[in-house]
Amino acid sequence: QVQLVESGGGLVQAGGSLRLSCAASGLTFRRYAMGWFRQAPGKEREFVAAITWSGSNTYYADSVKGRFTISRENAKNTVYLQMNSLVPEDTAVYYCATPRSPSTWGASSTEYDYWGQGTQVTVSS
Numbered sequence: 838q839v840q841l842v843e844s845g846g847g848l849v850q851a852g853g854s855l856r857l858s859c860a861a862s863g864l865t866f867r868r869y870a871m872g873w874f875r876q877a878p879g880k881e882r883e884f885v886a887a888i889t890w891s892g893s894n895t896y897y898a899d900s901v902k903g904r905f906t907i908s909r910e911n912a913k914n915t916v917y918l919q920m921n922s923l924v925p926e927d928t929a930v931y932y933c934a935t936p937r938s939p940s941t942w943g944a945s946s947t948e949y950d951y952w953g954q955g956t957q958v959t960v961s962s
Contacts (some may be wrong), residue, residue, distance in 0.1 A: 839863040840953040841933050849923055853960070857918040859933030859953055865892075867911040870942030872949055875929035875958075885931070885946040886918060896944060900926075904931030923960045924934045924957040 845857040859871070872887040886907040887896045895907050905920040916933060934949035939950050 841915070841935065841951055841953035843931065843953045843956040844929060846958045848959045848961065850890075850962055851924055851962050852925060853923050854919070854921045855923065855958060857915045857920065857931055857933075857958070861914045861916070861935065861948070864935065864951075866914040868939045869935045870939075871907075871916040872909060872934045872944075872948060873916075873931060874934060874949075875927075875931045876955075877929040880929075882946055883930070883954060884946070887942050887944060888916065889942055890939065891916045896942075898944070916957055918925075921960070923958075925962045928958060928960050929958050 840862045842860045857912045868890055870889050873885040874882050875885050876882040882896050888907045892909050904922045908914040932953050932955045937950040
């Protein structure tokens, strides 16, 4: 049974930083891409960042490019999202996700099959 558990969310002032973590179990972590998505109140879930199984390729939403960094430690079955220069518009519940197929990765939520429970990030102005 695949489980993804996010942590690291919280309340931060605009301009601050947070690092989210997502611990995975129940899968051969090093074989699968990982993604981060977020959902703000009243809005649809949106793509934030993705990383291939090896970590050699990453992809970001334009809204976070240059501010957020996705990385992974396969030895720890963990993916990270370092978030810098946070703005109030980054306020959302952040989810990590992974696809069922090792060959899949991308920016569409439909490409991901397993999701964590989410962690709240709130950026105050």
